[in-house]
Amino acid sequence: MTAAALISRWTGPARRRGLLNDALLFAPIVLALSVLAWRLAGLPVGAAVLAVGVLVGLIVAWRRAARFDRPWLVGKLDGSRRDMEDSSELLFADPGTLGDLQTLQRQRLFDRLETGSPDALAADWRRRPIIAAWAVALVVIAGALLWPRGEDRPVVLSPAAESLPAVAGVPRLVGQNLRIIPPAYTGLPMRDEPRLDVRAPQGSRLEWTLRFEPEATVPALVTLGGAKMALRRSGDVWVASRVLDASFLYRVDAAAGRGPVPPLHRVDAIPDAPPSIRVVSPTESLSHVTEGQRTWTPVFAVTDDYGVAANARLRITLAMGEGENITFTEREIALTGSGSARDRRFSQRLDFAALGFGPGGDLVVQLIARDNRSPGPQEVRGPSLILRWPSANQAEGSGLEGMVTTTLPAYFRSQRQIIIDAEALVARQGRLSADDYSQRSFVIGGDQALLRARYSQFLGGETEGEPQLPTSEAGAQHTDDDGHDHGPRQAAPTFGVVEDVLAEFGHPHDDSPAASLDPETRELLRQAVDEMWQSEVQLKQGRPDLALPHANRALNFIKEVQRATRIFLQRVGPKLPPIDPTRRMTGEREGIASRRLPLAPVEAGDGPVAAAWRALGQGPEAVRGPVVLDALERWIGANGDRLPDALALSGAVDAVRRDPDCASCRQRLRALLWTAMERPTGDLVRRRPADDAGARYLGALEGGG
Amino acid sequence: MTPKLILAVVLTCGVLAAWVRLILWSRSAAREARGAPWRVAVLLALQPVCAALLFFCLFPPGVRLASGALTIATAGAPASATGARVITLPEAPAIAGAEPAPDLGTALRRHPDTRRITVLGRGLTARDRDAAKGIAIDFEPAPLPRGLAALNGPQRVAPGARFEIGGGLSRLSGATVDLIDPAGRVTDTQKADADGRFILSGTTRSAGLTTFVVRVRSGGRVVEQADVPVQVDDGAAPRLLIMAGAPGPEVKYLRRWATDAGFAVTVRTTAGGGVEIGDAPVAVNSGTLRGFDAAIIDDRSWAGLGAGRAEVLAAVRGGMGLVLRSGGVPEDGAPAQWRSLGFTVSGSGEPVAIALPAATDADIARTRRGIPAPDASSDLDIDEEFLPEIRRLAATPGGDGAVPVVRDAGGATLAAWRALGRGRVAVFTGIDSFGLTLTGRNDLYGDWWGTMLSTVARPAAGAALAFAGPAWVGDRVALCGLATDARVEKPDGTLTTVRVGPGAGRCAGFWPTASGWHLLRTTSAGAGEQVWPFYVQPADRLAGVRAARDRDATLMLRNAGPARSDAAVRSPEVPGSPWPWFFAWLAAAGGLWWFERSGLGRLTARP
Incomplete structure (x- = not known):
C-alpha cells in the first residue's frame, strides 16, 4: 500500500x-x-x-x-x-x-x-x-x-367626492383609490391617493380601484378626448391601470352615460427634468494661464431631480497654433462624480504637458452629463470653458482691445539709459578734460530734458515751467489751463520717435492723455518729473555725480508707475473724410428707379378665444345662455402647445358646457382664457373730437389769443 | 285768488253783514231790548275780532324764529358725539339720545329753525348734498379708513396696450400694492411711497370688458382688495403716412410694426435723385393729407418738403397728427425744426443712450406677455436681462403747452406733443428705437409708438360718455352727455330707461342696484345704437375712496356756502301754530255768545 x-x-x-x-x-x-x-x-x-x-x-x-x-x-x-x-x-x-x-x-x-x-x-x-x-x-x-411589498399592500378605498346627486337605480362611485407606482429609477415609493386628481412622475403606473353602488355593469374611465379605459371587475371593486405618459383629463363614467355627468379629474405627468450643469470653478468662462501654472482643474456641479449618472464625459478641445495655422484636437475623457445622486460634482485635473497644451493655445472643456432616466437617459452639455495661454509674441488682444498701449516701458528704458550714460561719464571723469566732461554731461542733460518733457505730457504740461520746452506748443491762443494740451507735435528727431505712436497715429487734441490717469499715478509721475528736473539741472551744470541720485529716484518712481498701472489712452473713433456734396448722384444711374416695396401684414389673432372671452363677460357681446364653445375647443386642440395649461382650459370648457348656468365655471373659464390670448400689438385708442367749445378754444390758442 | 284772500273776503262780508244787522236791529228794537248803547258797541266791536281770530286760526301768521344749529352725524362719527341737537343719518353709528333721520332734508324740515349744521364723521353723501346747500356747514372731517383713499384706473385702453393705475393709501405706511390680472396672477407689485401713493401697470389683451384687482397688503395681511374696471376698446385703425429722407432700419421696422398692427400705411422713402422707395407715391397737399390720420416724418424729409411743410401744418390744424422724428444726424437740424413748431429744446443734441427699464421678475413678465404667436419659434428665449443700447438726441423738447408723452426709465422726455389747431404735433427724440424689436422688446417699442400715435392721431368720430369716477350700488350715478333718453342694461340683462334732465350737461341719473358692468345704450338716428359701458362697485368696496369723495364734496360745500353773518341772514319764516288762535277765537266767540245772551247792560231784566 x-x-x-x-x-x-x-x-x-x-x-x-x-x-x-x-x-x-x-x-x-x-x-x-x-x-x-x-x-x-x-x-x-x-x-x-x-x-x-x-x-x-x-x-x-x-x-x-x-x-x-x-x-x-x-x-x-x-x-x-x-x-x-x-x-x-x-x-x-x-x-x-x-x-x-x-x-x-x-x-x-x-x-x-x-x-x-x-x-x-x-x-x-x-x-x-x-x-x-x-x-x-x-x-x-x-x-x-x-415582508409586505408595496404593490401587494391592500388597497383601502376612500369615499368618493364626485358630489353627484344620487339617482335611484343608477350606479355611482362610492369608493376610490388611485395607486401610483413611480418608475423604479426615480427611487420614489409607491403611494396611494385618496383623490382622483393627482400629479405623478411621467412613466408611473396608475392603478385605479373603484367601487360603485349599486353595482355597475359597464363602468369605464373616459378621457376628455373620448378614449375609454375599461375597468376590470375584481371581487366587489373595479380596477384599471395605465402607464402615465402624458397629462390627461378623465371622468369616471359609472353608468355608461345614464344619470348626471360626473366631474372631470386631472392627472398631471411631471416630466423628468434634464440635469443642469453649473460651473463651480473657474468663475469666468474665459480664463488665462497664470505664470507657472502647469495644471487646470475645472469643477462642475450637476443636479437633477431624480439622479445624475455617476459617469460623465469631459470633452476637451485643444486649439494650438497661430494665425491661419491652427490645429484642433478633440478628445473625450470619462469622469466619475462624487457626492449624492441628485447633486454630483465632477472635476478633472488637466495636465498641460499630457494634453500638449502650450503657449498660444486655447483649451476648451465641456462637460456632458446624463441623468438616470430609464429608458433613455437625458444628456445635457454644459457651458464651454476656455483656458487661454497667451503666446509670448502675441500682442495683448487686437482690434479695439488694442487701445491699451504699453508706452511706458520705452520711456522707462530711456531713463535707465541716462543713468548708465551718467555713471559711465562719472567713471571716466579722470580721463576727460573738464570742458569735455561738462560738454558730455550737458548732452546727457539734454536727453534728460526731452524725457522729462515726454512725461510732462501725461500731466497735461502742468509741471512745465522755465525753460521753455520743445514739447510745449507755444501760441498766443493757448494757455496751460485751457483744458487740454497739444501733445508733442514735432518732438525731437533723435529720441523717443519710435514710441511716439500717440502723436503719429492718434489725435490727442481732444482730450489730454492725463485725463485717463488716476490720481495716484499722476502723483507718482509728478514726483518722477520733479526728480528728472533736478537731474537735468545737475547734468546741464556738468555735475553728473550729483544728478545720479535724482535720476535713480526718478527711475524708481517710474518703476512704481509701471507696477501700479497701465496707461489707457482715449479711444479714438475713425475720422472719415468729409462728404463732398458735389459728387453725389453723379455716377452711373442706369437701372436705378423708384420701386414699390409691398409688405404683407402678419396674420395674427386669437379669434375663438377672444370671442368666447367676450361672450362669457358682461359686455355688449355677452351671451347669457349657453355659449357655443366648439370653435374654442378646436382652437385649443390645434394650439395646445402655445398655451400655458391647455388641459385646464379644456377642463374649464367642459365644465361650462356641462352646466351653462354655473357662474363660477364661466368665471373660471374666462380667467383661463385671459392666459390663452395673444397680446395684440400696436392698437390705438383714438381720442374723441373736441366739442364745439373745445374746438373754439383750440382755435383761439392757434390764433395767438 | 288764493284761499287766504277768499277767506278774508268772506269774513269781511260776514262782519259787514253782522254789523248791518246789528245796527238795523238796534234801531228797530225797543229801548229795553236794546239796552245800553255800550252793549251794542261791544257787540259791534267783537264781530271783527272773532272774524280776525278765525282767519288767523285757519291761516296762522308766520313766525320768525331765532337761528338754530343742528349736529348731523354721518358715517364714522364718534359714538360719543354731543352737540346742540344730534341727528343721525342712516349711515351713522348709533348715538345715544340722538334723533334718527332718513336724510338731511327730513331733518331740516323737522327742525325748521336750523341755520347752521355741524357735520360729524366723514361727510354728507350725494343724497344729502343738495339739501345742504344754503346752510352754513361746520365740518371737521374724520380720518379716512385705513386702506385705499384714491384709485384711478384707465378710461379706455387699446387692445394689448400697457396701462397704469394710480392710487393713494391712507393711514398705511410701508404697504405693498399688487395688481392682479383677470386670470388671478399678480402682474405688478409696488411699494407705496411715503405718502401712500403708488402706480401700477398692466397689459391688456383683446377688446372687451374686464376687471383687474388691486390688492393692498401690509404686514403680511391683505388690508383691502378692490376691482378696477378696464375697458379695452378696439378703435378704428388709423391711416398712417410715413416719410423718410433716406432708407433705414428705423423706417423699415416702423412700417413693419404699423402694418402688422393693421394700420393703412403709406411709406414714402426718398433715396436721392428723385428715386422713391415704398408705396405708391403720394403728393403732399391738403387733399391727400385729409386722407391720413397721422404722419411720421423724419427731419431730413421735413427739411426737403419745402412748401409742403405749410400744407402739412395746415392738415395738422385740421386735426391730423404729426410726429417728427430725427434720423440721428445732428447736422440735419432736428432741434431747430422742433423749435419752429413751438417747442423749446434744451440739451446738446448729441446722441446719448436711453435708460431702458430694468428687467422685471420672470413670473411677472410672463403675465404681461400673451401667448407666443403661432410662428414664433418655441425656443426663442431672449435673456430678459439683456438691454439693447438705444439712443436718443440729448435734446429735451418742452415749452408752453408741450406735454411729455413718452419718458425713459431715467425720466428723460423721449417724446412730447403740443396742440396745433385741432391737431397735435409730437416730436420723438429717439433715433434707433428699432433696436428694441430686434432684441425682443417689441412690447416697449409698441408702447412708445402706440402711445405717441394714440396721442396725436386724428380723433375718431364719436362722443364720449361723461361718467366720472367710481360708482357704487345704491349711490346715484350721473350719466352725462346724452342726446336722448337712454337705456341702461344691468348685469342681469334687464333694461332701465333713464331720462335726460334739464341742464347743459344733458345728464341722467341712475341708481344702480347690482354691481358689475352696466351698459348704457342710446339710439340716435345718425349713429345707430351706441353702447357705453360703465362699472358699478359693490356698496361695501372702496370705502376709503367713497369716504374721500364725500369728505371732499362736503368740504367743497363748506367753502361754497357763503360766509354769511347773522345780521345778513333773515331768519326763516315758518307757519305758526293755529292752536292759540283757535282757542282765542273760541273764547271770543263763546264770550260773544254769552254776552249776547246775558243780561249785562240790558235796561230791564228779561221776563
Missing part, C-alpha cells in the same frame, strides 16, 4: 465530513443573501449573488479540503490513537531508510492500524453553528419573502 493510497484512505471520511460541515454552514448564508438581494434588487441580482456565493463557496471548500494532508493525518493518528505510540510518522516513511527497530515498529503500527477505522478520524458534526446558521437564514429568508 503506497503512502498516497494510505493517506487517501485514512483522510477520506474526514475530508467528506469537513466538506459537508462547511457546506451546511455556508449554504444558508448564501441562500439568505441571495433571497435578500432578490427581494431588494430583483431577480437578476439575486441570481448573481447566488452564483457568486456558490462559486466562492466552492473555492473556499477546495482550499479547506487541502488541509487534510499527511501532517494532518500523522498528527491526528498520534493524537487520537494511543496504540500508534506517537510514531505514526513511520507509516509514511520510506522503508529503505529505516533501521531494524523502526521497521519492526512500522510493521507493528500497520498491524494495529487496521484495528481502527478511518471514520474515527472524521471531525464531529458542527451541530451548533450549523443549526444557528440555518435558523438565522430561515428567519431572514422568511422575513424577506413575507
